[in-house]
Amino acid sequence: MSSTDKNLSEFSTNDLPDISGRTFAIVVAEWNHEVTEKLFDGAYQTLVDYGAKPENIIRANVPGSYELSFGAQVFARKQNVDAVIALGCVIQGETKHNDYINHAVAQGLTQVSLECHKPVVFGVLTPNTQEQALDRAGGKHGNKGDEAAMTAIKMLKLV
Numbered sequence: 053m054s055s056t057d058k059n060l061s062e063f064s065t066n067d068l069p070d071i072s073g074r075t076f077a078i079v080v081a082e083w084n085h086e087v088t089e090k091l092f093d094g095a096y097q098t099l100v101d102y103g104a105k106p107e108n109i110i111r112a113n114v115p116g117s118y119e120l121s122f123g124a125q126v127f128a129r130k131q132n133v134d135a136v137i138a139l140g141c142v143i144q145g146e147t148k149h150n151d152y153i154n155h156a157v158a159q160g161l162t163q164v165s166l167e168c169h170k171p172v173v174f175g176v177l178t179p180n181t182q183e184q185a186l187d188r189a190g191g192k193h194g195n196k197g198d199e200a201a202m203t204a205i206k207m208l209k210l211v
């Protein structure tokens with residue numbers, strides 16, 4: 053499906069769970085921080101807008117997206133954390149390095165989620181260019197951070 057001129061962050065907000073007592077951990081990759089900070093801002097604001105208490109939102113940084121899996125596991129194993137949101141941006145370079153990172157972090161986050169029986173949300177941009185990244189971090193295609201936060205909220209209906 054083409055993304056041309058689409059806001060990819062449009063989502064239903066019907067029948068959402070009460071998250072006023074829920075705790076969220078947001079793990080943020082520092083690589084491409086000018087993008088990941090925008091993802092964090094979107095995720096944080098979405099959680100607060102839909103009822104999360106600021107004091108129940110934990111943030112931790114990791115160097116790069118490859119480290120998101122370990123950072124997510126640290127928080128997913130904590131009994132007081134209800135959901136983890138992993139945010140990163142892996143921009144294609146000259147080699148296949150981005151492919152290895154993207155596959156590793158997608159697989160790693162899935163493994164953590166299943167191992168810990170807890171929602172762990174993949175909020176990692178995998179753009180070809182910086183422009184594509186910014187378009188999805190509060191630009192014309194929405195904010196992947198908003199989407200990731202809403203995904204975490206909706207998954208808490210299951211647990």
Ligand SMILES: Nc1c(NC[C@H](O)[C@H](O)[C@H](O)CO)[nH]c(=O)[nH]c1=O
Pocket residue numbers: 081083084115116117118119140141142143144153
């Ligand atoms: N090139 C990008 C990276 N590279 C760093 C890796 O994520 C990792 O920190 C390193 O391989 C050491 O383990 N990370 C991003 O998040 N985005 C990139 O574009």
Ligand SMILES: CC(=O)[C@@H](O)COP(=O)(O)O
Pocket residue numbers: 142143144145146147148149150153
């Ligand atoms: C995606 C990355 O790891 C980034 O450093 C680009 O690396 P390269 O140009 O060496 O593929």
